[in-house]
Amino acid sequence: MNNFTYYQPQSVAQALPLLENRWGRVELLAGGTDLLDRLKEYVSTPERIVSLTAIEGPFREISAIPQAGQPPKVTIGAGVRLVDIAESKLLAPYPALTTAAAQIAGPQIRNMGTLGGSLCQRNRCWYFRDTHIQCLLKGGRKCYAHEGENQFHAIFTQGHPCVIVHPSTLAPPLIALGATAQIVSPRGNRELPLEKMFQAPSKPDQREHTLAPDEILLSVTVAPNLPPGTRLANASYEVKQKVTSDWPLVQAAVAFAIEPGSQRARNVRIVLGHVAPTPLLSPEAAQELEGKVVTEATAATAAAAAIQGARPLSQNGYKVPMLKAAVKRAILLAAGFKPDWE
Amino acid sequence: MAEGWPKQRQVLGSKVPRLDGAAKATGRARYTYDINRPGMLHGVMVRCPHAHARIKAIDTTATRKTPGFRALTLIGASRDVVITAIDGNKLTCTPAGKKKAPDERISIEVGEGVTLIKNLKVVTLRDIQPGDRVTIEAEQWVIGRELFYAGDEVAAIAADTEEHARDAARALRIDYEVLEHVVSEDEVLKDRKKRTVPAPSNFTEAKGATQGDVEAGFREADAVVEATYGVPVISHQCLEAHGLVAEWTAEGGLTVWASTQATVSTAQQLAARFGLPAAKVNCITHYMGGGFGSKFGPDVQGFAAAELALRAGAPVKIMLDREGEIVAAGNRPSAIGTVKIAGKKDGTITAYAVDCYGTPGYTGGATVNLNLLPYVYSDAIANWKRSHAVVYVNAGAARAMRAPGHPQNCVLTEFAIDDLAARLNIDPVIIRRKNLPPNNPKAPPNSWAARRNTIYNEQIDIALQLSRWKEKWHPPGKGNAQGPLRHGIGMALHTWGGFAAAQPNECYVIIGRDGSIIARTSTQDLGTGQRTVTAVVVAEVLGQNPASIITEIGESRFGLSSGSGGSTTCPSQAPAALRAAQAARDDLFKKVAPKVQADPKDLAIEAGKVVDRKSGRSWTWKEFCARLGMEEARGRGEWSLGIANEPGNENISSGQVGGVQVAEVTVDVETGLVRVQHLVAVQDCGLVVNRLTCESQVAGGVIMGLNYALFEECIRDRATGRQLNADMEFYKLGGLGDMPKITVHLQDMPERGVIGVGEPPVISTAAAVGNAVFNALGVRVPFLPLTPWRVLQALAQGGKVS
Numbered sequence A: 001m002n003n004f005t006y007y008q009p010q011s012v013a014q015a016l017p018l019l020e021n022r023w024g025r026v027e028l029l030a031g032g033t034d035l036l037d038r039l040k041e042y043v044s045t046p047e048r049i050v051s052l053t054a055i056e057g058p059f060r061e062i063s064a065i066p067q068a069g070q071p072p073k074v075t076i077g078a079g080v081r082l083v084d085i086a087e088s089k090l091l092a093p094y095p096a097l098t099t100a101a102a103q104i105a106g107p108q109i110r111n112m113g114t115l116g117g118s119l120c121q122r123n124r125c126w127y128f129r130d131t132h133i134q135c136l137l138k139g140g141r142k143c144y145a146h147e148g149e150n151q152f153h154a155i156f157t158q159g160h161p162c163v164i165v166h167p168s169t170l171a172p173p174l175i176a177l178g179a180t181a182q183i184v185s186p187r188g189n190r191e192l193p194l195e196k197m198f199q200a201p202s203k204p205d206q207r208e209h210t211l212a213p214d215e216i217l218l219s220v221t222v223a224p225n226l227p228p229g230t231r232l233a234n235a236s237y238e239v240k241q242k243v244t245s246d247w248p249l250v251q252a253a254v255a256f257a258i259e260p261g262s263q264r265a266r267n268v269r270i271v272l273g274h275v276a277p278t279p280l281l282s283p284e285a286a287q288e289l290e291g292k293v294v295t296e297a298t299a300a301t302a303a304a305a306a307i308q309g310a311r312p313l314s315q316n317g318y319k320v321p322m323l324k325a326a327v328k329r330a331i332l333l334a335a336g337f338k339p340d341w342e
Numbered sequence B: 001m002a003e004g005w006p007k008q009r010q011v012l013g014s015k016v017p018r019l020d021g022a023a024k025a026t027g028r029a030r031y032t033y034d035i036n037r038p039g040m041l042h043g044v045m046v047r048c049p050h051a052h053a054r055i056k057a058i059d060t061t062a063t064r065k066t067p068g069f070r071a072l073t074l075i076g077a078s079r080d081v082v083i084t085a086i087d088g089n090k091l092t093c094t095p096a097g098k099k100k101a102p103d104e105r106i107s108i109e110v111g112e113g114v115t116l117i118k119n120l121k122v123v124t125l126r127d128i129q130p131g132d133r134v135t136i137e138a139e140q141w142v143i144g145r146e147l148f149y150a151g152d153e154v155a156a157i158a159a160d161t162e163e164h165a166r167d168a169a170r171a172l173r174i175d176y177e178v179l180e181h182v183v184s185e186d187e188v189l190k191d192r193k194k195r196t197v198p199a200p201s202n203f204t205e206a207k208g209a210t211q212g213d214v215e216a217g218f219r220e221a222d223a224v225v226e227a228t229y230g231v232p233v234i235s236h237q238c239l240e241a242h243g244l245v246a247e248w249t250a251e252g253g254l255t256v257w258a259s260t261q262a263t264v265s266t267a268q269q270l271a272a273r274f275g276l277p278a279a280k281v282n283c284i285t286h287y288m289g290g291g292f293g294s295k296f297g298p299d300v301q302g303f304a305a306a307e308l309a310l311r312a313g314a315p316v317k318i319m320l321d322r323e324g325e326i327v328a329a330g331n332r333p334s335a336i337g338t339v340k341i342a343g344k345k346d347g348t349i350t351a352y353a354v355d356c357y358g359t360p361g362y363t364g365g366a367t368v369n370l371n372l373l374p375y376v377y378s379d380a381i382a383n384w385k386r387s388h389a390v391v392y393v394n395a396g397a398a399r400a401m402r403a404p405g406h407p408q409n410c411v412l413t414e415f416a417i418d419d420l421a422a423r424l425n426i427d428p429v430i431i432r433r434k435n436l437p438p439n440n441p442k443a444p445p446n447s448w449a450a451r452r453n454t455i456y457n458e459q460i461d462i463a464l465q466l467s468r469w470k471e472k473w474h475p476p477g478k479g480n481a482q483g484p485l486r487h488g489i490g491m492a493l494h495t496w497g498g499f500a501a502a503q504p505n506e507c508y509v510i511i512g513r514d515g516s517i518i519a520r521t522s523t524q525d526l527g528t529g530q531r532t533v534t535a536v537v538v539a540e541v542l543g544q545n546p547a548s549i550i551t552e553i554g555e556s557r558f559g560l561s562s563g564s565g566g567s568t569t570c571p572s573q574a575p576a577a578l579r580a581a582q583a584a585r586d587d588l589f590k591k592v593a594p595k596v597q598a599d600p601k602d603l604a605i606e607a608g609k610v611v612d613r614k615s616g617r618s619w620t621w622k623e624f625c626a627r628l629g630m631e632e633a634r635g636r637g638e639w640s641l642g643i644a645n646e647p648g649n650e651n652i653s654s655g656q657v658g659g660v661q662v663a664e665v666t667v668d669v670e671t672g673l674v675r676v677q678h679l680v681a682v683q684d685c686g687l688v689v690n691r692l693t694c695e696s697q698v699a700g701g702v703i704m705g706l707n708y709a710l711f712e713e714c715i716r717d718r719a720t721g722r723q724l725n726a727d728m729e730f731y732k733l734g735g736l737g738d739m740p741k742i743t744v745h746l747q748d749m750p751e752r753g754v755i756g757v758g759e760p761p762v763i764s765t766a767a768a769v770g771n772a773v774f775n776a777l778g779v780r781v782p783f784l785p786l787t788p789w790r791v792l793q794a795l796a797q798g799g800k801v802s
């Protein structure tokens, strides 16, 4: 890796002035499980590293506020480690999130990696990560994956010059749960729905997220607002080739409210992971399930709707049926069905 | 005829934990990676980023100025010469040591970018005169050098830290002329005239053989199946990368700490390269983190480390990084074959024809073991035809990998057998039994040839029982479904040699007057348990506990030994240890008997003591050894294939084994995921020396085979020619959670002597898993690894086998 100057500010306020308004020369460091790889491979060559590791307080904490008749409002600091999300009692009402966190990579990564790092990590496309290949995101002229080895790439590809998949498995469940992101910059604080924090990059001055280069993600808040009297159902399901230390091939996260008595699903949100350059909300699938009682059949219909717009590449057509299975299974799991696939 | 294995065995065949287990588990064991010498420099390799290129220009100026830089050597830029004339800074020379082309004149101007080495020292013009033999490395000699794959070595650089070495490497300016490349076999098949490799073309015409009348065999059959099967190129993925630490001694000798499967040959190769007497080079490999056939010598980076150490006057460590390890340090070649197989309702295979090809990378030979196709059954199948074509691509060259050629053979044969069984509507076990090679009644009674049919049949019986085959097998695709899960079971057979090595293997045993016992051998323990095996054998003969034997292994100066390849180590070294221990015992008796007024012939060893059978007297081991006085007792043992073949020695070591494996899987038909639930491995390995490490070898082989079946594949990009998964992220290797229950059954046959077991258990696992997936789905997934995408694709296409 190149030499760099290392800063370890004690607070977010101290960190902000160290950032710049363009990408490249400065990198924030959290757990380092993504950044260090990029530095060692010379994929990222910052001159300054601003470590977030000395920042204490809410940045590293999970806090919950009870809401009347609702699951609690939970705020997770960006500096919270993946293992602490996986094991959090406060997050117990949100298994979509905790099971997703528990499945990331292996214990070493979960013990170091953070929420902020998971949401802001860079993509794992092997063309992007090879220092000898100049892809679109590194200022090159083409996306090699379009005609190359694309078995792990996007299947929702329309309009995307770069066909990476977004790497975070925490983003889909958080978006399904309607999470918001709290962001700070020298211009002050802002908040936005988490799904708005992601974008499909296609050039060197873009990241997989919409944060400005001088912004820091502070926290993410989950605060469901369910129709009165309903209960929250949520789950995430991912297909991984290996049990540990592997990336999902596809992921589906779902959240909906279940009406007492009728058992109908309301306020359905379905988010697809690892199939598009961003975590992908599927209003089509959600609409299929909206107002229905979850059964094998209704789950399958919603799953079929989820794959409608897929335009797979030469080698990843397999992801289409696989995604369909994942959406169906996530819905069934959320509704409390006993899995018959284990 | 040598004295054989003890008839009453105390330690042999029992379960002895690895002597170095605790040292390894606690990190006390020092591998090559852990060796740090005073003043040691760190070296890195500079590799060509292009799949095929020629060096147009090179500029090392910036590199030489980077902080911490100490030495640089360009690969392929040095020549050994004899100086014929010196004119100012202009040298005229002839190639040294070459009888041919004595007229060749080399002239070179000595200046920047030219290094002169004489008598293992970097020298200047002033130090040389006509008639001197010197090594010249000249930057300009690298111009025009052709590089054949992304990862091909260009230079090696040493600096004071690893980071500085990397910085220096990145500062090296090399101008490449980028040439046309090919990295996939099918591109070569489309244009067989292509030439992007050293051979005259990327495609070499097929070689093969025929037996019987294949067409008649197809005609007389009740069913014929034709299909194409294939296995990819995979990497050895040694957990400890290739590499060594080189240190020149004050006396002009060379010590290397190498991660190698061959201490003696590594030392010899280095000695030859630097013109040293072999005795002045010591290669040390006390602990070793896996080689699997890819680590038989110093390699490019090992020679470079020694070269850099010489130039810098300091020890140099070069261990490959993971990318270098995967792209440059060998691989198991691919094999893709169209197979036509025919059989009768009773299971007789009437004909088998295979037409296959594969790639060993940019250079190398056949990618299957062509002489053993059809695999295992060739001596029973009357009519067969086989052919294989080598396809060169711009990728690192293949090296031997655990049972070279056999896993490929196994898939190309065993997949076809199950497909034929399905067509004939019979249990594939019927075909296997029906076509087993016959016993040869004329062969020596304990030999493989005399017993192979019986051994295989017994193994199949055991495997059927341990896997509960009768209750679990169902016609392909007809099992019970649980939700999206389908259950399947499949079998495959294998064979291997495992004889003693052709080269001599020595072991020395020294008994001290304090009763301590040293077992010393230059052989290396790759993680196989060889150290413990040596101790077990010596302990058995001398009535001791293996843990009390002091093992000194893994240094070339300890005597002769061969490289650990072909599963030859245990069958060479265990008998050498046996003979050394017996000789030391005899020496002990000879030296002490007069002092205790006994006849050596009457003395015998029992657990922890020596007894005089005649008088009934006995001494504890320590008491007895104390009588050595100022002496010690010594024994040397030697073993080799030649000695093993002497009449009467066949009970000490022999070779040729069989094995049967059964895999049980579940396949999720919605996601394409294959999970192996249970793997039964039945293995013949003659006399079991240490049951624990032997079982562990089998389990380890199975684990490697499971990875071959499910995960491993070198993925090379057509456009850039680069391997995209030269890492452990997308080059997938299963973890504990991916491993099934593994049941190992060793078929103990002490009368066959010691036979090596390192390679056989890796062979049939993937074929068994592939057959189990076929049994689950009723659809053949023809190419390994059995990834979700291949499974889903096969299901979508209905897996048509014509």
Ligand SMILES: Cc1cc2nc3c(=O)[nH]c(=O)nc-3n(C[C@H](O)[C@H](O)[C@H](O)COP(=O)(O)OP(=O)(O)OC[C@H]3O[C@@H](n4cnc5c(N)ncnc54)[C@H](O)[C@@H]3O)c2cc1C
Pocket (backbone or CB within 6 Å): A027, A028, A029, A030, A031, A032, A033, A034, A035, A036, A052, A078, A079, A082, A103, A104, A105, A106, A109, A112, A113, A114, A115, A116, A117, A118, A119, A120, A121, A122, A167, A168, A169, A170, A211, A215, A216, A217, A218, A245, A246, A247, A248, B729
């Ligand atoms: C084998 C393997 C498998 C994996 N599988 C998964 C998986 O299944 N799902 C998954 O989600 N992840 C997976 N990961 C990735 C892992 O989750 C990430 O590496 C980790 O979450 C990154 O967190 P970190 O704190 O270490 O980030 P760092 O490496 O420290 O930072 C990553 C990036 O985020 C930026 N960043 C960090 N914090 C902030 C902040 N507060 N504000 C703004 N920017 C910030 C940094 O600048 C940097 O660019 C896997 C990794 C490996 C190696």
